[in-house]
Amino acid sequence: MGPSTTLAAMHREHYRSLVKLASLLIDDRSTCEEIVQDAFVAVFRSPARLRDESRLPAYLRSAVLNGARSQLRKRQVRSRLRSVDSPVSEVASAEAGALAAEDQRAVLEALRSLPDRQRDVLVLRFYLDLSESEIATTLGIGAGTVKTHTRRGLEALAQQLENRR
Numbered sequence: 001m002g003p004s005t006t007l008a009a010m011h012r013e014h015y016r017s018l019v020k021l022a023s024l025l026i027d028d029r030s031t032c033e034e035i036v037q038d039a040f041v042a043v044f045r046s047p048a049r050l051r052d053e054s055r056l057p058a059y060l061r062s063a064v065l066n067g068a069r070s071q072l073r074k075r076q077v078r079s080r081l082r083s084v085d086s087p088v089s090e091v092a093s094a095e096a097g098a099l100a101a102e103d104q105r106a107v108l109e110a111l112r113s114l115p116d117r118q119r120d121v122l123v124l125r126f127y128l129d130l131s132e133s134e135i136a137t138t139l140g141i142g143a144g145t146v147k148t149h150t151r152r153g154l155e156a157l158a159q160q161l162e163n164r165r
Helices: 003-023 031-047 055-083 096-113 116-127 131-138 143-164
Strands: none
Touching: 003 031, 003 055, 003 116, 031 055, 055 116, 055 131, 096 116, 096 143, 116 131, 116 143, 131 143
8 A cells, every 4th residue: 555545544534533623622614624634735745754654643633733723823813913802792592402502612612721732632532532642642742741731621621611600
C-alpha cells in the first residue's frame, strides 16, 4: 500500500472524528473542516510523516488541535481590534430540549475558556475517549502531565458551571 493509499484510508477512517474534535473548540463547521483538511494536506506534503503509520492518527489529532488553537487566536485578535462587546441574551425555555441545549452550550463555552492544554486533554479524554498514553503521545507531554491537566481542567469546569447556576 503506497503513501497516497494510506493517506486516503486514514482520511476515510478519521475525517469525521477529527471534524468533531475541531468542532468542540471552534463553533463554525466549515472552519473545522478546513482545519482538518489542512492537517491532511500537511501530511500529504511531507511523506516522511507516513513512515510510521501507527503515529499518523496522533499526528493528525495534534495538527487539528493546533489549527483550532491558531484559529481561536486569530478570532481573539479580530475581536480585540473591533472592540465590540455584544451581550448575549439568554431566554429561558420551559422545554427540556431547549434546556439541554443551553446546558450543552454552557459546557462548551466553559470548555473553550479553559487554558489550551487543559481543554485539549479534556477533549481528547472525554470526547475521543483516548487513554492517558494516547493523549500524551498526541500532545507530546508526559502521562503525569495528562493527569494533572485533566484534574485541573475538571476542577475549573466544575467551578465555572457552578458559578453559572
